[in-house]
Amino acid sequence: MDLYEYQGKELFRRVGIPVSDGQLVVSPEEARAATSSLGSPVVVKAQVLTGGRGKAGGVKLAESPGDAEEKARGILGLDIRGHVVRKLWIEKASDIAKEYYLSVTFDRGAKKPLLMFTTQGGVEIEQVAEENPDALVRLHVDPLEGFQPWVARRLIYGAGVEDPSEQKQIAAIMEKLYRAFVEFDAMLCEINPLIVTPQGEVKALDSKFTVDDSALFRHTDVAEWRDTSAADPIEAFAREKGVTYVKLDGEVGICGNGAGLSMSTVDVVAHVGGRPANFCDLGGGGNAQGVVDALEVITRDTQVKSIFFNIFGGITRCDEVARGILEALERLDMSRYPIVVRLDGTNAEEGRKILADAGKPNIHPEATMLDGARRAVELAK
């Protein structure tokens, strides 16, 4: 789960990383009021779950409450890389002398947390890594040893920070950022830029924070921060229904069981010349209700013209899937969708028989994954 800047900063605040005062607003009027209470000047910042806000005009300095209102009016509703701005973070403006970069990422390759630090912050870190790799200091932390003060020293001396006060403040921030990373089960905690003010104060001017979905059960307050309105509406509906679904851009609706087989089904549909409408995984169990829910989600997408069920029964029983398909035909209006069904594995024969006995004209059985994909593509034309 990706957090908005203001949410990440809230977690920073909880572990004691210095951030500027700010307020979340959703209207130009609120932006004006927030600026009055915070004191001008402020920065009006679009809250979107994507990078490149600044370049897209989503971050503006405002000199007065009236100015903030005007800037807010301009930014609200902006489309930034497909994300519509609905919320703004109004933050007290900071004077910036230097811009650094600090992050902790979950390095799945090394199977260790990775700390990265450079004094060349404020730009995309990939750019620094490419153009000036020596300036980016990287260090893995042993997850059992945890963060030790020497880790901060290696990073700070390695990056060439010389001012003793800065060194001390940054070391403390590193320790706290690592703590936030572990405490909140983060996959990524990034501060870019980590600024030094002309007065020598170090603080986080931005935040990028991703929390492991599997650990949200113990961060219930964070889990509630999820903004369903920001997601694709069909994906949001799928989440509500508990259906594993990713929207793509095509006509062939796809439903498989298991992540790997479902992904492979999407690939095979594309391989035989079709355009997959979605990825949808019934999961390990795949009972009749799950099938009905999946079909309800898939058919929310108005682009869908045909549907391909590719089921290889393991724990999932094919007869159960077949019953689910028939149940969906009764409960939802599915008459305009040709449904290609390929069943194999556990109870496949029973499943095929259930579908054959029902004699529904829009159900097209196929024997193999490849033939099923071809048929579904043909029927979507």
Place this chain on the structure above:
Amino acid sequence: MAIIVDNDTRLVVAGLTGSEGRFHGLRNRAYGTNVVAGVTPGKGGQDVEGIPVFDTVADAVDKVGANTSLIFVPARFAADAIYEAVDAGIGTVICITEHVPAHEMLRAYTYFRGKGVTMIGPNCPGVLSPGKANAGIIPAEIFREGAIGLVSRSGTLTYQIGHELTQLGLGNSTIVGIGGDPVVGSSFIDVLGKFQDDPQTALIVMVGEIGGDEEEKAAAFISEHVTKPVLAYIAGFSAPPGKTMGHAGAIISGSSGTALAKKEALEARGIEVGTTPTEVAQMVADRVK
């Protein structure tokens, strides 16, 4: 021979009294696996259709000689079950449980790797050595005994490819589902090394998917350490960046972890990559004929 599980496996099922543990534990026993114990705290002294249940894994090791642990407990207790098995002296741990927090796996991984334990999963279908033992949820009836080692990040996709192999008259030495999470106990490299050393295995099929760089690392490992032929399949060519495709680990981050990058890394080392599961099975058949 075969790898990880075989006739010497003495399985203890953590969570045997739960619905999934019971269903699959009994299925594994019906297949011929030596299921010697179950563990459920507070239910020691009971039995599940004749399989004795103990309060702790240590008891299962002491009293009935368990050497392999199969974990079905809920996600929030999975890391504890892994540590308990390792500390009880279990040498092979297979964790089926899905949604284990990644940070917990990170710490557990660092711990058990230091102890030389073989761990498979989490979020995996388990391990099947046809004709010998089945530990997990792989439907054994699809597979037959043979010389092809199969290692995969996915469950059902493995069944699909195994099924196609069976239809072509081919069999498997061992099928290993390493799991779809960002951190799993054994990587492709770990399993490829075991297949290389296994006399029963003549050819290896590796089934990867988007996310991470384990397939790329495996490509380098194969060219240096594996003399047996390896064929590969990668799922997720049509996956958009930044979206989790069912498996927590199946996500393209920025430009890394794409199916194309994996395919190219494998092909650069001379490892053929099939375009569809059907094609991979056919390529295997062509090789062994």
